[in-house]
Amino acid sequence: MATVECDLGLEEDQGLLILINYDRTSTLVVSGDLTKAGLVLTNYNFYPLMKKIIIVDGEIGNLVLNYH
Numbered sequence: 001m002a003t004v005e006c007d008l009g010l011e012e013d014q015g016l017l018i019l020i021n022y023d024r025t026s027t028l029v030v031s032g033d034l035t036k037a038g039l040v041l042t043n044y045n046f047y048p049l050m051k052k053i054i055i056v057d058g059e060i061g062n063l064v065l066n067y068h
Helices: 034-042
Strands: 015-022 025-032 053-059 062-067
Touching: 015 034, 025 034, 034 053, 034 062
Parallel strands: none
Antiparallel strands: 015 025, 015 053, 053 062
């Protein structure tokens, strides 16, 4: 799928998690720094996944979640 000028508003080294719920289905979008976003998903019991849009920032081992 070709994309032209796709801008998610992320800074370098930030990960992005977006949860989209529609009727009886859910979709999880993971973008940006996949290592950081993946660590949050892998260790979900340590990170409060409270909102539908989460930007993952910080250093590995000291990640910060920004909720939108």
